[in-house]
Amino acid sequence: MSEHRRCTARNETPLERADRNFVELLQELRVVQTGVQILFAFLLSLAFTQRFPSLDALQRGTYVITLLLTVLAAALFTAPAALHRSLFRRGAKPHIVQVSSRLATVGMGVLMFAFTGSVLLVVDVTTHSRAAGAAAGAATLCVCLGLWGLLPRLVRRAAASD
Template sequence: MSDQGRSDSGRNETPLERADRNFTELLQELRVTQTGVQILFAFLLTLAFTPRFPSLDTMQRATYVTTLLLAVLAAALFTAPAAVHRGLFQRGAKPLIVRVSSRLAGIGLGVLVLALTGSVLLVVDVAASRTGAIAAAAGTLLVCGGLWGLLPRAVARAGERSGEVRSADAEGGEGSSGLT
């Protein structure tokens, strides 16, 4: 087989083989996050049927509804790649499917951070105090933002310096999607 059309990623794969591998890796990532979203969503659904729910104040109810809707949106974003794949199946669009699905997953992570933050805000507000809830929610936002946003960038920079990771610019920006 000719080397024409082969990727320079060091994997000796064609662009379509690379897209197939990237989509498989993305689906594995989505399986992990989707399970967490489903558990969070189920937890939130059950709250409305607890004896203490009627005693929530206006802010707690607003936090609950907002967080529930964010969890629904996160679940929709994490399942959308399957729908995109299904809609474009066998149409030669795998690289496009991977790019769109990767963006959906990235947006889904951002929405999930907000849903987790809202959940912490609500639970700590009900269980402890409003001040404690605000502090715990801010901590959740910082921890998730740090681990999910800043840590990958720091690891990539360190990897670029040591030669273990190619820069996103070397791949036309594709490296920023998390799939290479």
């Protein structure tokens, strides 16, 4: 099939479709990246608070793991821009879109665990209850799994049956 042949329901070529898909992906990443940046700034500031030295070993471990997960999520969410920049004008747009989509999907999974760890830590520290922290972290994980995993499947199933 020719690269220039119009072949989709939107009457666009494969390259036009790749361009559109990449723009849509970047818009999604802009929304997510703001949240990641806020979470990262919050976590960085925690280490410099007066209360930080009083954290126990599990709380410090949760903090470090959550901080690193947040950095990894930020790296995964910014990688599509770096990938695009390094392959700009090399005819790789469909591959860039495919890889970038996978990076964003993995990033969402990592972010889910960063959210979970953040909530676990904050609730544990503020309530002085490890059980409350664990419950809040588990609830956060369930909400993310439901909204980011289950809901899209349900919508896809409903759309397929229409």
